[in-house]
Amino acid sequence: MLKKMVLNINNVDRMITFDPEDTLANTLRKLGLTGTKVGCEAGQCGICSVILNGKVIRSCVKKMDKVPENSLVTTIEGVGTPGHLHPLQLSWMVHGGAQCGICTPGFIVSAKGLLDTNPDPTREEVRDWFQKHRNACRCTGYKPQVDSVMDAARVLRGEISMDDLAFKLPEGQTLYNTKSPKPTALAKVTGLCDYGADINMKLPDGVLHLGLAHARISHANLLSVDTSEAEKMPGVYRVLTARDIEGTNRVNGLTFSPTNKSDGLERALLADTKICQYGDVLAIVAADTEAHARAAADAVKAEYEPLYAYMNGLEAVAEDAVEIHPGTPNLYCEMPCIKGGETGGIMEKAAHVVEGGFYVQRQPHLVLEPDVGLAYPDADGGFVVQCKHQFLQAVPLMVADAVGIEPDRIRMILNPAGGSFGSKMSPITEALLLAAVKATGKPVCLHMDYAQQSFFSGKRSTGFFNCRLAADEKGYLQAMEYDFLFDHGAYHDGTSDPLIEKGFRWCGAGLYIPNIRGVGRICASNHAWGTAFRAFGSPQSYMASESLADMLAEKIGMDPLEFRYINTYRPGTTMTSGCEMDVHPFPTLIDMMRPKYKAALERARKEDTPEKRRGVGISLGMYDCSFAAHDTAEIDVELNSDGSITHYSGWHDMGQGADAGAMALAHKAFEPLGLKPENIRLVMNDTAITPFTGAAAGSRSHYMAGKATIDGANKLMDAMRKPDGTYRTYQEMVDENIPVKYRGNASTVGYSEACDYNTMQGDPNPTHTYGVFMSEVEVDAATGKTKVLKMTLTADFGVIGNKLAVDGQVYGGLAQGVGLALSEDFVDPSRDVTLKAQGFPYIKDVPDDIEVEYLETPRPSGPFGSAGCAELSLTSPHVSIVNAIYNATGVRIFELPATPDKVLDGIKALERGEKLPVHEWYYLGSEMNEKLEELRSNPVVGPAH
Structure with missing residues (x-):
């Protein structure tokens, strides 16, 4: 049965006919107001937020029979338009509040509801408001949204103007290395960006x-x-x-x-x-x-x-387990890692040895x-x-x-x-x-x-790691042994082979370990299939090696930061895969972190109480910037009749800012032509008209697409260049029968090599990104609940192409690290089907105090000295949190997430005077060295990956 009524929607009375059982969100969307997005359909994400009679509500759970006649409704379309932006919308653009943008309309409408009632909020009041209204974001780490509200409020109070707030490109400067808003930001902040459900x-x-x-x-x-x-x-x-x-x-x-x-x-x-x-x-x-x-x-x-x-996975590899896929063993891939000399004797004689078994859970992506x-x-x-x-x-x-x-x-x-x-x-x-x-x-x-x-959907594969680390009497690392198993779930999904390779590469990464012996394994189970996830393969690996680094530093009697400082990569050292890096920023990054670390330790000492324990934790992280060896990418560039340039790419944009990167790179590459940003047109991601630029994965896009853009731009400008050094116009090119469209190519061939499957030694990635993470936590001694108070990162991504995009990637990755450390998990597929059930971190779960300092070491092979950025921020922030929990309480977490019950069990055990056990996973019935010898006696003959 249908009904009709009048609603005042965005200041206009509209007579609507509706199903009383339908939601307000769906009703508005049927009116064409698709700026109101729908995600969870359970009132848990806030992307459907509208203002109803002066109050912010989640319209996906508001049935129409509960909406009074003549109600006043404000949607994002009524907040501002592209030609007449509200200060909130402009502020969202300049602070990078919209990454993927699916949550942006709901956030802005919610923020308007706040500023309508509180024109001068504190940052904590903004955070409280978004927490109350369940405005969720998976991309940004929430800091840009709070920054946006604070500056928009200043405009509304008359303290600054819209012109003061707007981004302005300095005269004569390219977009590269600036905080220019992404080209798609305007559509996202006005609700005019059509996502899949809107298109349907x-x-x-x-x-x-x-x-x-x-x-x-x-x-x-x-x-x-x-x-x-x-x-x-x-x-x-x-x-x-x-x-x-x-x-x-x-x-x-x-x-x-x-x-x-x-x-x-x-x-x-x-x-x-x-x-x-x-x-x-x-x-x-x-x-x-x-x-x-x-x-x-x-x-x-x-x-x-x-x-x-x-x-x-432990059950799936048991001797009595039946094959999930008949004809294929559940344990379907095993590989060795062999670096340097034999480790057995070193472990026996080493002055200091620590070991443990670590588990990283099946992390859900939790996209909105x-x-x-x-x-x-x-x-x-x-x-x-x-x-x-x-x-x-x-x-x-x-x-x-x-x-x-x-x-x-x-x-x-x-x-x-x-x-x-x-x-x-x-x-x-x-x-x-x-x-x-x-x-x-x-x-x-x-x-x-x-x-x-x-x-x-697929999930991050769970990782079980047994690992042992040895150092000499002075604290210098001598050897590492490990045995790991990835539970890849029901299906391969194209990611099982690279996953096991990542396990080898990142366990111990950041620390120079001259001698390594290890076995990596991967298996099937009946859980959700494993697929790619930001920092793919590294969170499981760093959980082992960066936890052991703290444990070893304590056993030696060294400060954990200084232990890492003496053991990190420097010229002449090699990483876990046996190669030397093109740059060595870790010592400087640790130097940058040292005063922040000392200040954090002093804060923790002063603010620690028996009821609220304070701690500080450190971890190192690094990640690669290409799709292993022999990566390639293509970009097309074309001179148009009006003198503008079209940049064609298959640079996939999941919200990370492919549009911002492509625009900045093209503007910089064509700098000799003196083009303005508006003279560059982006055509992206249509396989019929855009070339092969490759996957948005492995922090490769900016690095590979950038190199291809420079190559294409140089080819076009070489063709345009006259003998006197000036440039031909489009018409002159046509008149002289000179092509106006060129393909730029990029390849890592010649300066990367695949890993040897018999040793996992090689140099598959031409450059990397580097970071030192620090977390400050408070643990409630009565409940075991951990709160992250502050996160600090010193990082090196090379020369930064777009600072706004990189900031957003860092904040978002750190927030996902909080979720990985403390709450996120996908356990029961019949039950864990909401954001809350899977441990989604809301704004009050993530610290507002996030400090990031960049070191911009130019990469010799990178475009304009750049690398990538997306993966690093989720490599090991979770381990810095775990290490901080130990620093605060003496409880070492071996299995993530570090839920309150796990922490509290440890606190109570220590209070009883018990010694906490060091975990180890026994799952295969053969010791690591026995399996290693078996693999070594059957060398692989075949092409490298």
């Missing part, structure tokens, strides 16, 4: 909406799928099961390593014989509306033979935009997919055979994306879209709800 809402009539029927069991033989009831449901056009897939129905997981015992083809797109994880797709329903599609999907029935579910996309046939007999993905060119390679479409008939286009952090390296949603569009011959679109987003 605005599609023409006749588009089929997809609903997915999921298995609600983690491991079973699939006996039958019954779609008969679903096919009778209203609006249903067709129901697809595995028998309707015209291809192999097997997604290609892209295994490369000759040591990998799997072919990577174990994943069925639509379940046919087995269920290997909760949420496997049984059927796709295509219907006339999203509601009809979801209702019919719920009516699909399946019959199973339940099997024991191995929800933990559920997975969405659309697909449609094109005029040439191919298929177009518009989606959120970090590696568009890889999608056809991984899914074409599965759906029975030739790779060159698949065109991939990137929609504006509401965050990813690695989750969208997986092409499963795209494969489902392609299967549906091929089977129906009609345009299709898919919008997952947040529960589906939670249980169906």
